[in-house]
Amino acid sequence: MNYFTEVVLSGLTRGSIYALIALGYTMVYGIIELINFAHGEIYMIGAFTALILASVLTIFGFNTIAILFLASIIAIVYSAMYGYTMEKVAYKPIRNSQRLSALISAIGMSMFLQNYVRIAQTSDFLPFPRIIPRFPWLSALPISMSSAQFMIFASTAVVMVLLTFLIKFTKIGKSMRAASQDKVMAKLLGVNVNKVISVTFIIGSATAALGGILISSYTGQINFYIGFLAGIKAFVAAVLGGIGSIPGAVLGSFVLGLTESLGAGYISSDYEDVFAFIILAVILIVKPAGILGKGQIEKV
Amino acid sequence: MKRKISRKLLLALLVLAGVALIFAGCARDEQEIAIGVAGAHSGDLASYGIPSVNAAQLVVDMWNENGGVMGRQVRLIVEDDVCQPEVAVNTAAKLVGDGVVGVIGHICSGATRAALGTYVDSEIPVISPSSTSPSLTQDGQHPNFFRTIASDDAQARLQVDFVINELGLSRVAVLHDQGDYGRGLAEFARDFINEESGIDVVMFDGVTPGAVDYSAVINRVAQSNAEVVIYGGYHPEASRLVGQMRDRGMETLFVSGDGVMDDTFIRVAGAAAEGVYATSPMDTSTNPVAVNAAERHRARYGDEPGAFFLNAYAATQALLNAINVAESTAYADVTAALRNSTVETPLGPISFDERGDATGVGFSMYQVQNGSYVELGN
Numbered sequence: 142m143n144y145f146t147e148v149v150l151s152g153l154t155r156g157s158i159y160a161l162i163a164l165g166y167t168m169v170y171g172i173i174e175l176i177n178f179a180h181g182e183i184y185m186i187g188a189f190t191a192l193i194l195a196s197v198l199t200i201f202g203f204n205t206i207a208i209l210f211l212a213s214i215i216a217i218v219y220s221a222m223y224g225y226t227m228e229k230v231a232y233k234p235i236r237n238s239q240r241l242s243a244l245i246s247a248i249g250m251s252m253f254l255q256n257y258v259r260i261a262q263t264s265d266f267l268p269f270p271r272i273i274p275r276f277p278w279l280s281a282l283p284i285s286m287s288s289a290q291f292m293i294f295a296s297t298a299v300v301m302v303l304l305t306f307l308i309k310f311t312k313i314g315k316s317m318r319a320a321s322q323d324k325v326m327a328k329l330l331g332v333n334v335n336k337v338i339s340v341t342f343i344i345g346s347a348t349a350a351l352g353g354i355l356i357s358s359y360t361g362q363i364n365f366y367i368g369f370l371a372g373i374k375a376f377v378a379a380v381l382g383g384i385g386s387i388p389g390a391v392l393g394s395f396v397l398g399l400t401e402s403l404g405a406g407y408i409s410s411d412y413e414d415v416f417a418f419i420i421l422a423v424i425l426i427v428k429p430a431g432i433l434g435k436g437q438i439e440k441v
Numbered sequence: 442m443k444r445k446i447s448r449k450l451l452l453a454l455l456v457l458a459g460v461a462l463i464f465a466g467c468a469r470d471e472q473e474i475a476i477g478v479a480g481a482h483s484g485d486l487a488s489y490g491i492p493s494v495n496a497a498q499l500v501v502d503m504w505n506e507n508g509g510v511m512g513r514q515v516r517l518i519v520e521d522d523v524c525q526p527e528v529a530v531n532t533a534a535k536l537v538g539d540g541v542v543g544v545i546g547h548i549c550s551g552a553t554r555a556a557l558g559t560y561v562d563s564e565i566p567v568i569s570p571s572s573t574s575p576s577l578t579q580d581g582q583h584p585n586f587f588r589t590i591a592s593d594d595a596q597a598r599l600q601v602d603f604v605i606n607e608l609g610l611s612r613v614a615v616l617h618d619q620g621d622y623g624r625g626l627a628e629f630a631r632d633f634i635n636e637e638s639g640i641d642v643v644m645f646d647g648v649t650p651g652a653v654d655y656s657a658v659i660n661r662v663a664q665s666n667a668e669v670v671i672y673g674g675y676h677p678e679a680s681r682l683v684g685q686m687r688d689r690g691m692e693t694l695f696v697s698g699d700g701v702m703d704d705t706f707i708r709v710a711g712a713a714a715e716g717v718y719a720t721s722p723m724d725t726s727t728n729p730v731a732v733n734a735a736e737r738h739r740a741r742y743g744d745e746p747g748a749f750f751l752n753a754y755a756a757t758q759a760l761l762n763a764i765n766v767a768e769s770t771a772y773a774d775v776t777a778a779l780r781n782s783t784v785e786t787p788l789g790p791i792s793f794d795e796r797g798d799a800t801g802v803g804f805s806m807y808q809v810q811n812g813s814y815v816e817l818g819n
Contacts, residue, residue, distance in 0.1 A: 144664050151656035158653045266677050268709045287688055356653060361684050362677065362709045370651040405657035411619065411647040413657075 146284060148406035149399065154290050156398025157297040158359070161352035162375035163382070163390040164300055165345035171385035172321045172341045174240065178247040179227060180349055181372020182254035183220050185365060187350025188269065188357040189258060190216035195270050205274045212272060217350045223254075224346025225339055233335070251369070259365040266364045269357040289359035296355055297391065300348055304387050313340055321385075374417070381421055383434025392432055396420065474515045474770060476501065476760065477536035479556065480548035480571075481524040490548045492746055493570050493753035494519050497545050499737050500757035510765050522547055526555035533559035541565060542770040543760045545753060550574035557583045564772035566779065568760055570752035575629075578796040585772070587779055587793045589755040589786070591803025596698045596720045597629035599804045600671050603718065604696060605640055607806075614644040614667035614693075616658065616682070618674030626673035626698050643667050650678055659685050662693060669694040676703045679717075680710035687713040694718070699804075707809055715812075720804045723789070724816060725751065731787035755786035755802075759793070 162184055169177045194212040203211065231250045235242045276288045308314040319327040320337045328334050356371070357363045374397070382393025397417055404416035424432060478497045480490035494517075501515045509515060518539050522529040529552035536544060537559060544560065544567045547553040553572040560567050561583060568587045569577075575594040577586055604610050613634055617627035624647065634642050643665040648658050659682065662670060670686075670693055672679055679701045686693055695717045702721040707714045725731050734754050738746040763778035764770055783792040791799045807814040 144660065147660045147663075148657060151654065151660055154656060155654045266680075266705055266709050268711055285689065360653065360681060361711075362680060364677075366651070371653055374653070402657040406660055409646050410649070410658040410661075413649050413652070 144406075148402055150284060150286070151406070152399035152402030153395065154293065154359075154398070155402055156378075156395035157293045158352070158356050158371075158394075159375050159378040159398055160297045160391045160394035161293065161300065161355065162349060162371055163379040163394050164297075164304060164387065165348040165352075166372075166375055167379040167382070167384055167387060167390040168304065168348075169341055169345045170379070171387075172317055173232075173236075173338055174321075174385075175232060175243050175247065176376070176384075177345070178244075178372065179231070179250035179254060180345065181368030181370075181375070182251050182258075183224055183227075183346045183368070184349040184353040184356075184371060185258065185363070185368030186223055186254065187216050187220040187353035188363045188367065189262060189365075190219050190350070191272070191354040192267065192269055192357070192363060195272050199270075205272070209272045209274070213351070213354050216354055217347045220350030220353075221343045221347045224342040224349075227346075228339060228342040233338075251372075255365050255369065262365065264365060266362050269361055269363050271361065272358050273355070287359070289355065293355050293359060296351060300351070301387060301391050304344070304348075307344075308387065313337065317341060377417065377421055381424055381431055383428075383431025386431070386433045386435075389431055389433030396424075396432070472513045474510055474513050474764065475518055475539060475541045476515060476757070477539070477541035477544040477546070478517055478519045479522050479529070479532050479536060479544055479546035480552075482519065482521040484523040486524045486549065489571060489748050490521075490524070490546075492748055492750040493545060493548065493756075495738060495742055495746065496570075496734070496750050496753035497757045499734065499741065500754055500761065504761050510761050511768055515761065522552050522556070524549040524552050526551050529553070529556040530559060532556060537563045537565065542764065543568070543775065545570065545756050545760065547572065548749070550577060553577060553586075557586055561585055566760070566763075566772065566775050568756040568779075570756045571749040578798050581796075583797070585776065587756075587759070587797040587799070589752045589759065589788065589791065589799045589802055590749070591722075592798060593625065594629040594633075595798070595803045597626050597671075597673075598633055599720050599806060600696050600698070600718075601630055601633040601637070603720075603806050604669055604671065605637060608669065608694065610668040610694070611640045612643050612666055612668045613640060614662045614665055614670045615642055615646075616644075616662075616670055616672045616674075617647050618650050618678050619647040620650070620674065622700060623672075623674035627671065630671045630673065648674075648678055648682070650674075655682055655685050658682075659689060659691070662686070663689065663691055667693055669696060672697040672701070675700040676706035676709070680706050680714070683710050683717060684713045696720075702807060702814060704813075707812055707814070714809045717809045719807050719809075719814065721807055721814075723803065723805045725788050728787055728789060730785060734787050751787040752802075755784075755788045755791060755799075758786050759784050759791065759799075 166180050191212045194215055195208050198208045227250055231246045232243055273288045273292050279286055316332045316337045319332050320334050324334050378394040378397045379390045381397055382389030400416050400420045401413050405413045478494050480493055481487055482490045497517055501517055504510055505514050518541055520532045520536055522532040529547055533556035547556055548571050550572040553569050566585050570589050573590055573593050575592045615627050615631045617623040631642050631645050634640050648655055679697055683695050697719045699721040702719040731751055735746050762784040763775050766782045767774035767778035779793050783790050788802050791801045794800050806817045808817055
């Protein structure tokens, strides 16, 4: 495998890592126009829950596949509950006040969850078990790809397709689109906006938790701070692709991942973040709404 | 109440000590050898300086009990510089005026540098137990300066020497985490490698701490055909780098510093940690001289020795030993003896190199073997 392919592959890996987090980010923004800074924390809580469950299940002697599925499903459900509660506690009471209030509330929520995990668990780095088993057929491929890498690719694709399908073709998706355009009008037409927003948070949190589990088993370590760092980059990716747009989040993530990887691979990884933010600046100058973002029409 | 009394007592003792010093000064025996001890003995950095005074006193007492140096008694002159460069200059002038033949100190690198000018002009050898700034020995301005602590770049030196001499490798990738500590260490390593022939830095780059993925930089390491990675930084990034390299099936060796010598590294990196090298200060706590020195400190002062105690102990031993070996207190003789003779100290047997750094002091190479760090044999 030549060097260029390797660099591109690592860019795609990075891109799909960002995408997995950015999908939930962009979805929540699309519906209620809230930059949910606590999204990264849900990602972290998902990873922690999976770690605890995997350790417990290992003690009970479950096999790898069972551990992977049980730990992932329970962690995803648990994190989705966190997302639901978070919306009820931190965002719903101030939904009709200024947008800045909700943003501050999100930052507060993010700090609260980080420090809660720090105190309840540990501030140390913890090893995350390799809960994804090695797929033997992967070594038959002409490129070297780990099973975690493959799972991240596959999940990003599946989640993106499912979300697009959900929003475009289901009843709840239609309600979501209606609520995002005009909440009052949607209410008048019988859409239960509260339910729609709750569902959005539940789905967004579930994707974040899935990301937390897969990415942590790829990186092999977690601590209470991982959500913040991953969240920042995913946020950049979502803005790059056009925040609010599902395919945009994925596209933006891949653009970001490839830029970083090519920059690091051919110039210097010292300036990785610099390349990422240069591309962000350039795209926002050319297309202020992001690559796939629609120009917002001011509602009068 | 108790506290008041003890404070009064202390004051009385201090006055007495001062008076005694004055008398000693007046009745100075020309046969006595005066040694200066300078450093922070008051203020918020006093805890770095006081142990040196105690250490010097213990060593001097030991020599005096055994008949002194060259048959002459040794006397300490203790001066406070509160770790401030401007005070240190006066301290130095005072010690020179008192006719010291050598100085143990100063403690802080900044104060040491300021004071050194005075000592150079007066040709007085200075041995610091704690000043680690690399340039003190490396800028060539201070031929009278020695130290019993490794300079900040000694880790990088050890890493490079280890890679060249022990591992016999010639293609090195140097990585760092862009922080002061990590980058500093990596730059020293790079510069040392560039001075050597037959060994190349095939890659020098920084990684972003906390990034989700290091495969881009790992690709470049693989592409560069490096045989070993020297990494300056801390363990969270190190465990990811090693983990991803091993996942890719790369067997590139990994050498790092005391930022990685942490049990968390082994716990997080797991199997990938096996075989990783890291430099860290030598473990001298079991050295019999060190055990004895600490015991004498407890017997005399009633508590545990503090920071740089063993380094100051070694510095005083080295100075007195050099005077004894040279059978002279002349500058040229003493400095030559410091460089050429080896003395048994709590830090192990040491001597000084041309620049004034102690050889045999400082860092050891450790390796992860069976899940724990093992100090490699010297």
